[in-house]
Amino acid sequence: MAEKIIELQNVTKYYDDNLVIDDVSFYVKKGEFITFLGPSGCGKTTTLRMIAGFDLPSSGKILLHGEDISLLPPNKRPVNTVFQRYALFPHLNVFENIAFGLKCKKVQNTYENVKGERYTKKEKLSKKEIAEKVQKALEIVDLEGFEKRSISTLSGGQQQRVAIARAIVNEPEILLLDEPLGALDLKMRKEMQLELKAMHKRLGITFIYVTHDQEEALTMSDTIVVMADGVVQQIGTPTKIYNEPANTFVADFIGESNIIAGTVVGEKKVRFCGKTFDCLDKFEPNEPVDVVVRPEDIRMVSPEEGTLVGKVISVVFKGIHYEITVQVGKYELVISSTESREVGEKIGMTVAPDGIHLMKPNYTTNIFDGVITKHNTVAFADGEFECDVTQLYPGSYIDEEEYLITASGEKVDLTGMQVKVEVGLNDITISDDQDAGGTMGRIISIIYKGDHYRLIVRTEEEEEDFVFSTEDLWNENDLVSVIIPKEKIKLTRKNLEEKKKR
Amino acid sequence: MKFPHFTRKTLCIPYAVFLLFFVIIPMLVILFYAFTDRNMNISLSNFVRFFSDPTKLSTIVYSIVIALITTVICLLIAYPVAYILARSKMKKKFVILMLFVLPMWINFVLRVNAIRELFNLLASLEGMEWLSASNYFKTVFGMVYDFLPFMILPLYTTMLKIDHSLYEASADLGANGVTTFTRVTLPLSMPGIMSGVTMVFLPSMTNYVVSDMLGNAKVTIIGKFIYEYFGTDWHMGSMVALVLLIVVFLSTWLSGGFSSEENVRGANL
Numbered sequence: 214m215a216e217k218i219i220e221l222q223n224v225t226k227y228y229d230d231n232l233v234i235d236d237v238s239f240y241v242k243k244g245e246f247i248t249f250l251g252p253s254g255c256g257k258t259t260t261l262r263m264i265a266g267f268d269l270p271s272s273g274k275i276l277l278h279g280e281d282i283s284l285l286p287p288n289k290r291p292v293n294t295v296f297q298r299y300a301l302f303p304h305l306n307v308f309e310n311i312a313f314g315l316k317c318k319k320v321q322n323t324y325e326n327v328k329g330e331r332y333t334k335k336e337k338l339s340k341k342e343i344a345e346k347v348q349k350a351l352e353i354v355d356l357e358g359f360e361k362r363s364i365s366t367l368s369g370g371q372q373q374r375v376a377i378a379r380a381i382v383n384e385p386e387i388l389l390l391d392e393p394l395g396a397l398d399l400k401m402r403k404e405m406q407l408e409l410k411a412m413h414k415r416l417g418i419t420f421i422y423v424t425h426d427q428e429e430a431l432t433m434s435d436t437i438v439v440m441a442d443g444v445v446q447q448i449g450t451p452t453k454i455y456n457e458p459a460n461t462f463v464a465d466f467i468g469e470s471n472i473i474a475g476t477v478v479g480e481k482k483v484r485f486c487g488k489t490f491d492c493l494d495k496f497e498p499n500e501p502v503d504v505v506v507r508p509e510d511i512r513m514v515s516p517e518e519g520t521l522v523g524k525v526i527s528v529v530f531k532g533i534h535y536e537i538t539v540q541v542g543k544y545e546l547v548i549s550s551t552e553s554r555e556v557g558e559k560i561g562m563t564v565a566p567d568g569i570h571l572m573k574p575n576y577t578t579n580i581f582d583g584v585i586t587k588h589n590t591v592a593f594a595d596g597e598f599e600c601d602v603t604q605l606y607p608g609s610y611i612d613e614e615e616y617l618i619t620a621s622g623e624k625v626d627l628t629g630m631q632v633k634v635e636v637g638l639n640d641i642t643i644s645d646d647q648d649a650g651g652t653m654g655r656i657i658s659i660i661y662k663g664d665h666y667r668l669i670v671r672t673e674e675e676e677e678d679f680v681f682s683t684e685d686l687w688n689e690n691d692l693v694s695v696i697i698p699k700e701k702i703k704l705t706r707k708n709l710e711e712k713k714k715r
Numbered sequence: 716m717k718f719p720h721f722t723r724k725t726l727c728i729p730y731a732v733f734l735l736f737f738v739i740i741p742m743l744v745i746l747f748y749a750f751t752d753r754n755m756n757i758s759l760s761n762f763v764r765f766f767s768d769p770t771k772l773s774t775i776v777y778s779i780v781i782a783l784i785t786t787v788i789c790l791l792i793a794y795p796v797a798y799i800l801a802r803s804k805m806k807k808k809f810v811i812l813m814l815f816v817l818p819m820w821i822n823f824v825l826r827v828n829a830i831r832e833l834f835n836l837l838a839s840l841e842g843m844e845w846l847s848a849s850n851y852f853k854t855v856f857g858m859v860y861d862f863l864p865f866m867i868l869p870l871y872t873t874m875l876k877i878d879h880s881l882y883e884a885s886a887d888l889g890a891n892g893v894t895t896f897t898r899v900t901l902p903l904s905m906p907g908i909m910s911g912v913t914m915v916f917l918p919s920m921t922n923y924v925v926s927d928m929l930g931n932a933k934v935t936i937i938g939k940f941i942y943e944y945f946g947t948d949w950h951m952g953s954m955v956a957l958v959l960l961i962v963v964f965l966s967t968w969l970s971g972g973f974s975s976e977e978n979v980r981g982a983n984l
Contacts, residue, residue, distance in 0.1 A: 267883050287886040294887045300880035304902045313898070314888035383888065 217279075218243040218419050219264060219387060224273035226259055226443075233259050235443040236273070241387075241421060242436075246413050248422045250430040251440035252466065257423045258297075258391055260440070264421065265294050265389050277386075288317070292387040293380035297395060299372045301364045307375055308360035311350055314383040315343045350382035353412065370401050377412070387419045394429065406432055427467050431455065439463050460572055461667075464505040465660050469536075471511075471546050473663035475504040475571070483571055486544045486663065488520050490564060494571040502571045503662070508536070508549040510568030519561015521546075525554045544663040579641070579680055583634040583704070585627040589615060591704060593634050594677035596652020596695070600702040602627055633705045640701035641681035643670060643693040650694035654679065656687050670695055748953035761954040771940075778936040781851065781926075782919035785858040786866075789915045790908065792859070793866035797907070798900070801874035812871060816864045823861065827928045830857050834929065850930040857929040858919050865918075866911040873907025874900075917963055 217240040226234035234256045241247050249257035262268040263275060266287035275283045282290060293314070301310050319335045326332065338346075351357050354374035364372065373393060380388055390409075394402045410433050413420050424430055430437050431451040439446040439454060439462075447459040458464035461472050475485030477496040482489055485504045496502055516522050523541035530553075537548045539560065546562070554560055583593035589611065591600045603609045605627070608620030617625045647653060654670040657678075661667075666686065670679045670693060679695050687693070752758045765771055796815065800808050818826060834853055838846040846853070877900070885895040921938030937959050944952030 265883075265887060267886075287883070288889045288891055292887075294884070296880050296884060298878070298880065300878060300884040302881060302884070302899060302903075304905075313885070313890070317889040317891075317894055379888070 216243045217241070218245075218277070219421075220276040220279075221260070221264075222274040222276065224260075224263065224270045224275065226256075226263065226268065227271045228259075233443050234263075234270070237440075237443070237445050238273075239438060239445060239448055241419060244417055244419055245435045246410070246420045246422065246433060247436045247438065248424060248430040248434040249438050249440055250424060250427060250466075251446075253425055255440040256443040257425075257438075257440050259443075261294075261389050261391055261421060261423050264387070265292055266290050291385055292389055293383050293385040294389040294391065295373075295376050295380050295393045297391045297393065299376040301372055301375055301379070303364055305364070306360070307351075307356070307362050307364070307367070308347055310364065310375055311347045311379045311382050312343050313379065315346055318383065346382055347378075350378040353381065353415075354378045369396055370405070373397065373405065377409075381412075381416060381418070385418060387421060390420065390422045392423055392425070394424075402429070409433065431467070439466065441466070457570060458505060458572070461503050461505070461574075461660055462658075464503075464570070464572070469508045469547060469549065471504075471506045471508065471663060472660060473504045473506070473544060473546075474574070474665075475502050476500070477502055477571070481566075483569065486521055486541050486546075490520065490569055491566040492569040492571060493566050494569075496571055496573075501574055503574050505570040505572065506546075506564055506568055508547045509534075510564055511546060511548045512563050512565070513537075513548060513550055513552065513554065514561045514563055516559050516561040519563055521562040521564075523560065523562065525556050525558045525560060528553055528556055542664075545661075546663065578638065579636045579678075581634040581636075581677060583632045585630040585632060587628050589617075589627065591632060591634060591702065594652050594679070594695075595654075595672040595674045596650070598651035598697055598702055599699045600704060601699060602704065605630075605632070605704055605706050630706065635703040635705070636679070636697055636701060638681050640697060641679055642683070642696045643668070643681075643687070644696055645691075645693060647692070647694050650696035653692060653694050656689050656691045656693060659687065659689055745953045745956055748949050749957045751950060753948075753950065761950050765951065765954060765958075774935050774940065775937060777934075778920055781855060781858070781934070781936060782916050785855050785862065785919040786912055786916045788855070788859045789863050789866040790911065793863060793870055793911065794904075794908075797867055797870035797874050798904075801871055801877070802879075812867070815867050818860075819864045824924065826861060827857055827925055830860060831928050850933045853929040854926045854934045857925040858922070861922075861925060862915040862918060865914040869910040869914065870904060870907040873904050873910075877903050913967060916966065920962075921959065 220240035222238050224234055224237045225232070237256075237260065249260055251257045259268060263270050263283075266282075266285060266289075270283055273283070274281050277290070302313065305313065315338050319337055321333050322336050323331055323333050347360070348357075351359065354377050356371065356374050356378065359367075359371070359375075364375070367375065373396075376393070393409075394405050397405060406429060409420075409422075422430075422433065431454075434451055436448065437451055437454050438448050441462050447454055447463045449457075454463060455467055458467060458470075464470045464472060473485045475483050477498050477500045478484045478489055479498055481492055481495060483492050483496075483502065483504060484490070521541050523539040523546065525537055526540050526545070527538040529536040531549070534549045534551050535553045537550060537554055539546050539548060539562065541562075548562070581593040583591040585602060586592050586597060589600075589602045590597050591602075592598075602617060603611065606617065606619045606625070609617050609625075612618050612624075617627055619625060643656075644650060652672055654672040654677075656668055657671045658669040659666050662682070665682045665684050667680070667682055668687060670681075671677070672679075672695075749761060750757055750759070752760050800812055805811075830853075834846055837843050881899055881903070882895060885899045890898065920936055921941075923936050923939035923942060926934040926936050926939065937955065940955050941952050941959070944955060
C-alpha cells in the first residue's frame with residue numbers, strides 16, 4: 214500500500230456555533246487523485262481549506278507525512294491551491310502570476326569554497342531559473358506565448374490554466390483544487406477534466422479535488438470521499454461507490470437510482486413492489502430494508518416474462534439512452550435503456566440478483582430529548598406538542614386540576630421532567646400553515662422511494678431532524694410546520710427521580 | 716397626450732451654457748490677466764516678478780512641504796484604519812467608518828475654531844507654552860484632522876473591492892504577511908492611495924482657512940497668496956492661480972489619474 218501523505222484524525226470544525234465538519238477521519242495516499250464529493254454546504258470545501266491552512270480545525274489533527282500540521286499557516290505548507298474563482302492577481306500579467314510563488318521561495322544551495330569546504334546557503338531562485346520554470350509550467354497548461362498577457366484579457370478557460378500553472382510551478386506535494394471547473398461551460402469542462410487527469414498522471418503529484426458534480430468525480434478520481442452534513446458518508450473507488458453505495462444518500466446522490474422500501478423474506482430473498490427477488494446481500498429475515506436498483510439494471514422484457522409488470526408513463530431521450538418511467542402498481546420505477554418504448558405500453562421487467570442492493574434504512578424512528586411543561590405538553594425540537602402524559606405512569610390519570618394521579622393515588626407534578634420522545638416515520642405530517650403544528654422547520658432532504666417520499670425537516674434553532682414519509686411532493690427548503698397527533702407521541706421517563714408534590 | 720421629446724442634444728444645452736460661463740470664460744480671463752501687466756499689455760512681467768522674489772518662492776516651497784507632510788500623515792493614519800475596516804467581518808464596521816467620516820458633516824470653520832480653542836487652552840498649561848508659537852505644527856495638525864476622511868474613504872472603498880481569496884492565494888503560494896502586503900495589498904490599493912493623496916494634497920495647498928486660524932496668520936500657503944493678490948493686483952493673482960493649476964495638472968497626470976483605461980476599482984479621481 215502506498216504511503217499516507219495526509220491524514221485527518223477526528224477533525225471537527227465549527228463556524229461560530231455551527232458544526233460544519235463533524236468528526237471526520239480519513240487519509241489520502243501519495244500520488245492519488247482523491248475527490249471530495251457532496252452537495253453544497255456538506256463541508257467538502259471547508260475540509261479542503263483546512264488542508265490548505267486557510268481554516269483551522271476546532272479539534273482533531275491534520276497530519277502530513279505523520280507530522281501534525283493542523284496549526285501551520287498556509288505559506289509554510291507544501292500544498293498549493295487552485296481556487297474556485299481562480300483568484301489570479303489582477304495587477305500582474307500571466308508570467309508574474311505564475312512566478313509569484315517562485316519569487317517567495319528560498320532554496321538550499323550547496324557550494325564549495327576555495328578550500329574545498331562545502332557550505333549551504335538559503336537563496337532565492339535566480340531570474341533565469343524562475344523564467345525556465347514558468348516556461349515549463351506554461352507548456353504543461355498549453356499557454357506558451359501568453360507570458361505578457363494581462364489577466365483581464367484571458368477567457369475563463371485560459372484563466373483556469375494560468376491558475377493551475379501558478380499552483381503546479383511550485384512543485385507542491387499536494388495540489389488542492391476547489392471546484393476549479395465550476396465556471397466553465399460543459400464542453401470546456403469535459404476537456405479540462407481529461408487534461409487534469411492526464412496532468413495528474415504526468416506530474417505524479419497528489420491531487421485533492423472538490424466538486425459537487427458526481428459525474429466529474431466518477432470520471433476523474435482514484436478515490437471518492439462522499440460527504441453530507443459535515444460527515445463522511447462513504448470512501449471508495451468510483452466503481453465501488455457507484456455499485457455498492459453505503460446508504461440511500463450515496464445511492465441517491467451518485468447517479469440515478471430507484472430506492473424502494475422492501476422487506477427481507479428469506480435467505481438472500483427480498484420483497485419489494487409486491488414481488489420477491491433473489492439478491493446477493495444477506496440480511497435477517499423480516500428486516501425492513503431500502504432496496505436500491507440502478508436504472509440500467511432493470512431489463513425490459515415482454516409482460517409474460519417479467520417479474521414486474523407495469524405501464525410506461527414517460528419516455529425521455531437522453532442522447533445515448535432513453536429514460537423510461539414505468540408505473541408498477543403504486544410504485545414508479547425509472548429505467549435507462551438504449552431501446553425505446555411507447556408511452557402507455559405494458560412492459561415486463563426483470564432485475565438480476567447483482568442489480569439489487571439492500572441497505573439498512575437510515576431511520577426507523579425519530580427520537581428526541583424532551584421536557585414536560587406546565588400544561589402537560591412536551592417540549593422538544595424548538596416546539597411544544599400536546600401529548601398523553603399518563604403513559605409515563607401505567608394506570609395513572611389526570612385530575613381536574615391537571616395533576617397526574619398515579620395508580621397508587623399519588624399526585625405528581627411533571628413540570629420539568631426529562632423524557633425520551635419517540636415518533637414513528639409515518640406519524641408525522643407537515644403543513645404550509647405555520648400555526649398548524651407544534652414546531653417549524655425547513656425541508657432539507659427529499660428522497661423518492663418508489664411510492665412515497667422520504668423527507669427530512671430540520672428545525673431552525675436546535676437543528677433537530679424529523680424524518681418521515683409522505684406521498685405528497687414538497688419542495689426542498691420550504692418552511693413548514695410539523696404536526697404530530699397527540700396519541701402518536703411515545704414518551705418514556707429518562708430518570709426515575711420524581712418530583713413529588715406534597 | 717404627447718410628451719415633449721428631448722433629444723440628447725437639447726438636454727446638453729444647459730450644461731454647455733454652464734461650462735461656457737463658469738469654466739471656460741473664467742479660465743480665459745485668468746489666462747488673460749496672468750499674461751498682461753497693469754496697462755493690459757501682454758507681458759511676462761508677472762512671472763518674472765514672482766519668480767525673482769526669494770521670499771515668495773520660499774513661501775511656495777513651504778506650502779508644498781506642508782501639503783506633503785499633511786498628506787503623508789493622513790496616509791499613514793488612514794491606511795491601517797481602512798485596511799482593518801475593509802477586511803474585518805465585524806457587523807458594526809460601518810458605524811466605526813461613520814465615526815471617522817462624521818466630522819466632514821460638521822461646519823468646517825466651526826471645527827477649525829474648536830481646534831484653535833483647544834490649542835489655546837493647552838498652551839495656557841504649564842510646560843505647554845511652546846504650543847502658542849508652533850504655528851506650523853498646529854497648521855499641519857488642523858489639516859490632518861480636517862482632511863483625514865478624504866483619505867480614509869477612497870482607501871476603504873478600494874480595499875473593500877479586493878477579493879479576499881487573493882490574500883489566501885498569496886499565502887498559499889508561500890508569501891508571508893509582509894510579502895503579501897507589498898506584493899498584493901499595496902499594488903491593489905494604489906488607485907485608492909492615488910485618489911486619497913489627490914484629495915488631501917490639493918486642499919492642503921489652497922485651503923488657507925486652516926493656516927490662517929491655526930497658524931496665527933504666520934503660515935502662508937499658495938491659496939492665501941492668491942486671495943491676497945486679488946485684493947490688490949489681479950494680474951499677479953491670476954498668475955499664481957495659473958501656476959497652481961499647472962502644479963495640480965502635473966501631479967494628477969503623474970499619478971495616472973487621467974489614464975483613459977477603464978477604472979475597474981473605481982476609486983480613482
